[in-house]
Amino acid sequence: MAEIIRTEIRSAISTEFTLFREQLSNFEASMQYFSDEYDKITTTLKTITDENTHMRNENNSLQNKMKDMESRLAHMEQEARQNNLEINCLPEHKNENLIKTIVQIGSAVSFPIAESEILSCTRVQKSNPASKKPKAVICKLSSKAHRDNLLGAIQIYNRKNPKNKLNTKLIGYGDTESPVYVSEHLTPANKSLHAATRIAAKEKNYKYVWVRNGKIFIRKDETATSQIITHRDILKSLT
Missing domain, CATH: 3.30.250 (Rec A Protein; domain 2)
Incomplete structure (x- = not known):
C-alpha cells in the first residue's frame, strides 16, 4: 500500500514538474519574443533617430546655402547700383531736365560734371504712395569713382556750409531754400x-x-x- 502511495506521489510530482517545465519554457519563449521585439523597436528607433539627425543636418546645410545665396544676390543687387546716386526732396516739374539738374548740383558743390558723364536720370515710384514728398531721382554716372567723387564733394560742401547745405535755391529751383539730399542708391x-x-x-x-x-x-x-x-x-x- 505504501509503495502504491509513493508511486502515485512520484507520478503527481513528475506531472507537476513537467507542467512547470512547460510553463517555464513558455515563459522563456515569451521573454525571448519580447526581447526580440524590444531589440527590433530599439533598432527602428535608432534608425529613425539617425535619419532625423541626417535630415536635420541636411536642412541646416540647405538653410546655410540659402542664406549664402541670398547674401550673394543682395551683394550683386547692390553692386549693380554702384554707379548710382539717389536724390531726395527734389521738387517735381512738368518739363524738368534732370540731367541738367545733376550738372547744377555738381556746379553748386564745386565739382564740375559734364552731361556726357550722366548715363541716365529718372524719377522712381514712391515706396509710400501716400507720401507728399517728391519722387526720388535715380542718376547713373559713367563710373563708380565719378559717383563717389561727386558724393564726396557734396559732403565737403555741407560740412563747410552747415547753415547753407545743398538746397533747392542753390541749384536754381526758385528762392526757397529747401534741403536736397544726395546719397548712394x-x-x-x-x-x-x-x-x-x-x-x-x-x-x-x-x-x-x-x-x-x-x-x-x-x-x-x-x-x-x-x-x-x-x-x-x-x-x-x-x-
Missing part, C-alpha cells in the same frame, strides 16, 4: 536696414550712421570703433 533691403539702423542709433545714443560702398556703418562717438551693420540682429546687440 541702396537696394530696398539695405534702405530698410539703413532706416532701422538710424532708429536704433537714436534710441541707443550712437552719434554716427553712414553708408559707404553700399554698406551701413555705425559708431558710438569719435573715440569708438566703427561697426558694420549687415542684418537687424546686430542692432539688438548694440549697447
Whole structure:
C-alpha cells in the first residue's frame, strides 16, 4: 500500500514538474519574443533617430546655402547700383531736365560734371504712395569713382556750409531754400536696414550712421570703433 502511495506521489510530482517545465519554457519563449521585439523597436528607433539627425543636418546645410545665396544676390543687387546716386526732396516739374539738374548740383558743390558723364536720370515710384514728398531721382554716372567723387564733394560742401547745405535755391529751383539730399542708391533691403539702423542709433545714443560702398556703418562717438551693420540682429546687440 505504501509503495502504491509513493508511486502515485512520484507520478503527481513528475506531472507537476513537467507542467512547470512547460510553463517555464513558455515563459522563456515569451521573454525571448519580447526581447526580440524590444531589440527590433530599439533598432527602428535608432534608425529613425539617425535619419532625423541626417535630415536635420541636411536642412541646416540647405538653410546655410540659402542664406549664402541670398547674401550673394543682395551683394550683386547692390553692386549693380554702384554707379548710382539717389536724390531726395527734389521738387517735381512738368518739363524738368534732370540731367541738367545733376550738372547744377555738381556746379553748386564745386565739382564740375559734364552731361556726357550722366548715363541716365529718372524719377522712381514712391515706396509710400501716400507720401507728399517728391519722387526720388535715380542718376547713373559713367563710373563708380565719378559717383563717389561727386558724393564726396557734396559732403565737403555741407560740412563747410552747415547753415547753407545743398538746397533747392542753390541749384536754381526758385528762392526757397529747401534741403536736397544726395546719397548712394541702396537696394530696398539695405534702405530698410539703413532706416532701422538710424532708429536704433537714436534710441541707443550712437552719434554716427553712414553708408559707404553700399554698406551701413555705425559708431558710438569719435573715440569708438566703427561697426558694420549687415542684418537687424546686430542692432539688438548694440549697447
